[in-house]
Amino acid sequence: xxxxxxxxxxxxxxxxLMLILIVSSMHFCGNLIEDRPLLKLAMYMIPYLTxxxxxxxxxxxxxxxxxxxxxxxxxAVATIGAIALGEYLEGVAVMLFYQIGELFQSYAIGKSRRxxxxxxxxxxxxxxxxxxxxxxxxxxxxxxxxxxxxVAPGEKIPIDGVVIFGKSSLNTSALTGxxxxxxxxxxSEVMSGCINMTSLIxxxxxxxxxxxxxSKILELVENASSRKSKSENFISKFARIYTPAVCIGALxxxxxxxxxxxxxxxxxxxxxxxLRALTFLVISCPCALVISIPLSxxxxxxxxxxxxxxxxxxxxxxxxxxxxxxxxxxxGTMTKGVFEVTKVxxxxxxxxxxxxxxxxxxxxxxxxxSRSIIxxxxxxxxxxxxKDKVLExxxxxxxxxxxxxxGHQVSVGNAKLMHDEGINADGLSKVxxxxxxxxxxxxxxxxxxxxxxxxxxAQTGTVVHVSIDGAYAGYILISDVIKETAVSAVERxxxxxxxxxxxxxxxxxxxxxxxxxxxxxxxxxxxxxxxDKVSHxxxxxTAKKSGRSLCFVGDGINDAPVLAxxxxxxxxxxxxxxxxxxxxxxxxMDDDPVKIALSxxxxxxxxxxxxxxxxxxxxIKVLCLILGALGIANMWWAIFADVGVxxxxxxxxxxxxxxK
Amino acid sequence: xxxxxxxxxxxANCANKMEAAAKATEGVADCVVNFxxxxxxxxxxxxxxxxGVMEKVLKNCKKVEDxxxxxx
Numbered sequence: 176x177x178x179x180x181x182x183x184x185x186x187x188x189x190x191x192l193m194l195i196l197i198v199s200s201m202h203f204c205g206n207l208i209e210d211r212p213l214l215k216l217a218m219y220m221i222p223y224l225t226x227x228x229x230x231x232x233x234x235x236x237x238x239x240x241x242x243x244x245x246x247x248x249x250x251a252v253a254t255i256g257a258i259a260l261g262e263y264l265e266g267v268a269v270m271l272f273y274q275i276g277e278l279f280q281s282y283a284i285g286k287s288r289r290x291x292x293x294x295x296x297x298x299x300x301x302x303x304x305x306x307x308x309x310x311x312x313x314x315x316x317x318x319x320x321x322x323x324x325x326v327a328p329g330e331k332i333p334i335d336g337v338v339i340f341g342k343s344s345l346n347t348s349a350l351t352g353x354x355x356x357x358x359x360x361x362x363s364e365v366m367s368g369c370i371n372m373t374s375l376i377x378x379x380x381x382x383x384x385x386x387x388x389x390s391k392i393l394e395l396v397e398n399a400s401s402r403k404s405k406s407e408n409f410i411s412k413f414a415r416i417y418t419p420a421v422c423i424g425a426l427x428x429x430x431x432x433x434x435x436x437x438x439x440x441x442x443x444x445x446x447x448x449x450l451r452a453l454t455f456l457v458i459s460c461p462c463a464l465v466i467s468i469p470l471s472x473x474x475x476x477x478x479x480x481x482x483x484x485x486x487x488x489x490x491x492x493x494x495x496x497x498x499x500x501x502x503x504x505x506x507g508t509m510t511k512g513v514f515e516v517t518k519v520x521x522x523x524x525x526x527x528x529x530x531x532x533x534x535x536x537x538x539x540x541x542x543x544x545s546r547s548i549i550x551x552x553x554x555x556x557x558x559x560x561x562k563d564k565v566l567e568x569x570x571x572x573x574x575x576x577x578x579x580x581x582g583h584q585v586s587v588g589n590a591k592l593m594h595d596e597g598i599n600a601d602g603l604s605k606v607x608x609x610x611x612x613x614x615x616x617x618x619x620x621x622x623x624x625x626x627x628x629x630x631x632x633a634q635t636g637t638v639v640h641v642s643i644d645g646a647y648a649g650y651i652l653i654s655d656v657i658k659e660t661a662v663s664a665v666e667r668x669x670x671x672x673x674x675x676x677x678x679x680x681x682x683x684x685x686x687x688x689x690x691x692x693x694x695x696x697x698x699x700x701x702x703x704x705x706x707d708k709v710s711h712x713x714x715x716x717t718a719k720k721s722g723r724s725l726c727f728v729g730d731g732i733n734d735a736p737v738l739a740x741x742x743x744x745x746x747x748x749x750x751x752x753x754x755x756x757x758x759x760x761x762x763x764m765d766d767d768p769v770k771i772a773l774s775x776x777x778x779x780x781x782x783x784x785x786x787x788x789x790x791x792x793x794x795i796k797v798l799c800l801i802l803g804a805l806g807i808a809n810m811w812w813a814i815f816a817d818v819g820v821x822x823x824x825x826x827x828x829x830x831x832x833x834x835k
Numbered sequence: 836x837x838x839x840x841x842x843x844x845x846x847a848n849c850a851n852k853m854e855a856a857a858k859a860t861e862g863v864a865d866c867v868v869n870f871x872x873x874x875x876x877x878x879x880x881x882x883x884x885x886x887g888v889m890e891k892v893l894k895n896c897k898k899v900e901d902x903x904x905x906x907x
Contacts, residue, residue, distance in 0.1 A: 401876055411854075469871050
């Protein structure tokens with residue numbers, strides 16, 4: 176609580192104490208006080224002024240500036256009116272509860288503001304700039320691109336860069352929501368906002384502070400609630416009409432019925448009608464509505480941010496909640512987009528020996544495929560490839576490598592190379608057929624694919640054949656692997672009620688269908704150029720149900736036009752890619768496809784809360800207005816309609832912060 | 836031209852009133868008040884002098900909500 180809030184709290188406590196004193200003294204010596212009206216008025220005026228002096232002052236200023244629908248003014252009129260009619264306790268109580276409501280509101284909002292900024296606590300305060308041999312603490316703004324900074328364990332990385340010294344693990348949870356630490360070593364790219372955990376590292380910066388990941392994300396989150404949703408705009412328009420309408424209603428209620436009754440020749444009690452009108456004024460304040468909607472969105476966006484989902488505006492929250500069609504890209508979205516050894520088939524030698532010889536033969540190569548084989552071998556058998564054993568290496572352009580290892584002539588490459596070595600396709604399939612039960616046709620297929628693609632990265636995978644001393648020794652299949660969570664990501668999308676799942680890819684039909692079958696998507700379009708993707712998305716958008724939205728998910732590298740065209744563009748694993756962050760409406764900070772369903776779920780929950788609040792607040796207010804006009808609801812009800820509804824709506828809004 | 840200013844205001848409806856008042860000010864093409872972030876994004880009309888316009892915006896905002904502040 177800040178000073179202002181504490182002061183109000185003290186005033187509230189004093190007022191409550193005074194009211195208790197007054198009520199009990201009325202109980203014990205009521206007659207004595209009732210006989211002296213001035214004394215009674217004075218007794219109530221003390222707590223009234225204690226709790227309401229600032230509201231009265233504000234109301235007075237409002238009158239001077241002709242702001243008739245100012246909240247303070249309305250409250251002042253309602254309470255002074257009640258006191259003038261002799262309803263002292265009601266007058267003071269309305270003011271008291273109004274202040275309690277205001278205090279609660281400002282406390283709750285301050286609290287959720289702080290909560291969310293703590294969630295997004297990635298803003299680095301300083302950088303340790305290395306000059307010569309020593310490091311000095313400077314403002315991160317002062318660090319230039321190419322400078323070297325030092326990050327000790329426990330410190331936040333202030334600026335994006337590349338590690339040039341040291342090994343450590345980083346905690347990226349503030350950025351990605353991922354709790355597993357990330358290992359970094361010399362040459363690894365690191366992002367600002369991560370926390371260095373184990374040992375000191377030095378980083379050469381590649382970006383300025385303002386352009387670094389942490390700064391960009393903070394800017395994005397802070398600006399997110401500036402893009403207002405339809406419901407927010409509706410509420411602010413509603414508030415503009417609501418208050419004047421209720422005030423006019425109050426005026427009509429005070430004077431029309433008595434006048435009509437008088438004309439009809441009946442007795443009327445004008446006091447009753449004026450009191451009912453004052454009840455209207457208390458209900459006329461639109462605060463519960465106006466505060467709970469942006470607060471819900473703010474909490475929803477903040478809660479999503481904690482899970483590594485950046486939603487760039489309240490309006491996108493609304494569209495995301497209506498998702499019925501999800502279209503996604505294959506490579507990088509559902510698959511890892513990197514090569515991995517997916518199958519090893521050895522003939523005549525052990526699998527380990529095959530991998531060992533291949534790794535050695537490839538050890539001088541920097542090609543991603545060679546690297547993936549070596550990595551697989553080292554990882555699987557926990558060893559390191561020792562280049563010393565390789566005697567002679569001959570690279571055969573476009574075909575592969577010939578090497579002499581341990582006195583053996585080893586050839587590693589595509590089918591053409593095998594052909595050169597005197598092994599032909601038929602021979603291969605026979606060899607395979609003899610060795611692999613049942614999977615022969617598949618192996619043949621793989622080999623055929625390798626043949627047709629001429630050793631370039633064929634779509635179902637790249638086949639690397641190996642021969643030892645002119646005899647076929649087997650092959651290694653390398654392909655882009657599906658992400659571990661991809662299947663469950665699709666399942667969760669279905670569970671979340673998404674009607675149609677479509678996969679678009681630039682890859683070959685065979686590869687696309689294989690992945691589509693594993694994932695169980697509804698439609699798949701393959702061999703597409705980037706512009707084809709846009710036209711397919713446009714077609715799907717015209718075909719979708721009206722009122723629902725289409726969401727496109729891509730890795731953001733070459734999907735920018737599609738991301739922009741779809742109702743909602745989700746870029747995944749987009750940290751560090753400015754173009755993707757720019758083009759997308761929702762950014763998933765890590766590349767886990769499960770987050771797609773999660774973000775839809777969060778958006779739906781947030782929108783549900785928003786609607787709950789709208790219906791609840793307007794409903795209760797309208798109900799109290801009707802009951803007030805009929806004389807059933809009195810001022811106490813009105814206070815509940817104003818303050819109680821606001822408190823409940825705010826509490827409900829804060830729920831949007833928590834997602835499981 | 837767009838600029839962002841930090842603001843101080845207590846209630847959400849008052850923030851809406853400020854937004855309406857700022858929008859109605861001469862030289863302001865569009866304005867969004869973000870109550871949760873306590874920020875005001877103002878888009879100025881071409882050839883408008885932001886400093887002069889913002890003084891008028893502040894004056895108009897003070898008119899509708901006494902208790903507000905814009906940090907220019």
